Amino acid sequence: EGLKKPKDAVIHSVATIDTESSPIFEGFDHPFVHLLYAFRHDASGMSDMQYAHRKKGVKITKLREKHPDPYWPYEEFPDILPKLPLECFENIEVDDDAIEMLLSQYVGHEDPDKIIAVVPPSSAYGVSLWGDMGDDEGVQCIFEISIKSGKVKTYNICS
Secondary structure, three states: EEEEEEOOOOOOEEEEEEEEOOOOOOOOOOOOEEEOOOOOHHHOOOEEEEEEEEOOEEEEEOOOOOEEEEEEOOOOOOOOOOOOOEEEOOOOOOOOOHHHOOOOOOOOOOOOEEEEEEEEHHHHHHHOOOHHHHHHHHOOOEEEEEEOOOEEEEEEEOO
């Protein structure tokens, strides 16, 4: 599989989810969901990226900030993040209040075709995603995944 991206873009793989690990991915036409994020393109706080899972890989379809900032989110941010494979062990029903308690801001989750993946800052990753200030603010990476189309929209929210 390959990644088609704009020439200068720096795209980080945050995690990969095996779609066979959960029935929630039924109808997703790919064996994996790739959670990709353009950390170096987020200096203005507007990292708005979209991409699509294709038969032969992933194609970036929208990247708001065209040029990466080599010092964002912090100096010496790694070019490659530690590998973080994810697997769903259990699906649970939760109400809106429980979802809102996990998020630092409202994220629309009413669309039954959409899965929302949230990646909060954590020392368990072996690397800081946002540097001390961003981690202290609880900046969360949001991935809105369309089961039908294979498209993913990414952005971040913070407290």
